[in-house]
Amino acid sequence: MTPLHSPPGSHLAFAGLALLGLLVLSGWQPYDRATWLMEVAPVLIALPILAGSHQRFPLSSLLYVCIFLHALVLMLGGAYTYARVPLGFTLQDLLHLGRNPYDKIGHFFQGFVPALAAREILLRGEHVRGRKMLAFLSVCVVLAISATYELIEWGAALALGQGADEFLGTQGDPWDTQSDMFFALIGAVTALALFGRLHDRQLEGLKQP
Numbered sequence: 029m030t031p032l033h034s035p036p037g038s039h040l041a042f043a044g045l046a047l048l049g050l051l052v053l054s055g056w057q058p059y060d061r062a063t064w065l066m067e068v069a070p071v072l073i074a075l076p077i078l079a080g081s082h083q084r085f086p087l088s089s090l091l092y093v094c095i096f097l098h099a100l101v102l103m104l105g106g107a108y109t110y111a112r113v114p115l116g117f118t119l120q121d122l123l124h125l126g127r128n129p130y131d132k133i134g135h136f137f138q139g140f141v142p143a144l145a146a147r148e149i150l151l152r153g154e155h156v157r158g159r160k161m162l163a164f165l166s167v168c169v170v171l172a173i174s175a176t177y178e179l180i181e182w183g184a185a186l187a188l189g190q191g192a193d194e195f196l197g198t199q200g201d202p203w204d205t206q207s208d209m210f211f212a213l214i215g216a217v218t219a220l221a222l223f224g225r226l227h228d229r230q231l232e233g234l235k236q237p
Contacts, residue, residue: 040082040092047075047099054107066184067106071099088230090223091144098137105134135208138177139170139215144227146170147220151231163224167216174212178205 051071058064074095078087087095104113116130123129146169147162149155156162 040078043092043096044075044079047071047096050100050103054103058107059109059112063109064106067110068103071102074099086234087145088148088227088234090227090230091141091148094137094141094144094219098141101134101137105130110134132207132211135174135211136215136218138174139212139217140219141215142173143167143170143216143219144223147224147227148231152234163220166220167213170212170216171209174209178208181205 051068054068055061055064078092078095104115108114110116110131111128113128113130116128116133119125119130120128143166146166150162150165156165
């Protein structure tokens with residue numbers, strides 16, 4: 029079987045339009061406008077970059093799909109705020125948790141998707157040859173991104189005071205920062221363990237004319 033290439037431009041255009049439509053829907057009547065804007069900021073930044081880079085640096089199908097799913101998680105969290113997403117309350121009841129865990133899904137994806145993105149960039153740029161070092165550096169990139177995001181949250185808390193509560197979504201958990209980074213780590217390790225071989229096959233397909 030021929031390895032999978034990057035998805036056709038028509039598929040990407042459809043996915044991009046779908047994301048734009050969902051972005052508008054999520055921002056139609058969000059719980060808090062400022063929180064929505066901060067939560068969906070990565071989507072607003074990533075969409076034009078992906079559109080502009082597709083011709084000269086197309087990504088693997090796997091990475092495009094993961095980015096799409098991550099964008100959905102961010103937009104849903106932005107619309108409701110993470111502490112109020114209905115799916116989180118359902119999980120809270122099913123798992124008998126003391127808080128809405130939807131923000132942990134967001135941080136899991138914050139590790140899952142950047143791990144594959146870092147892996148793809150390191151491999152295609154031939155920056156790393158050893159597989160163990162590749163996995164190590166991919167996880168390091170994830171933790172760096174996660175730590176940077178926590179610093180941004182800290183800065184928002186200092187700048188906005190009580191107005192940052194919805195963005196932070198700590199729900200009274202004093203260890204929220206540490207658990208957020210831990211879930212990003214879990215996401216990174218999960219992505220590399222489950223999809224490393226599939227990712228390799230798709231990257232080989234991208235090399236073919």
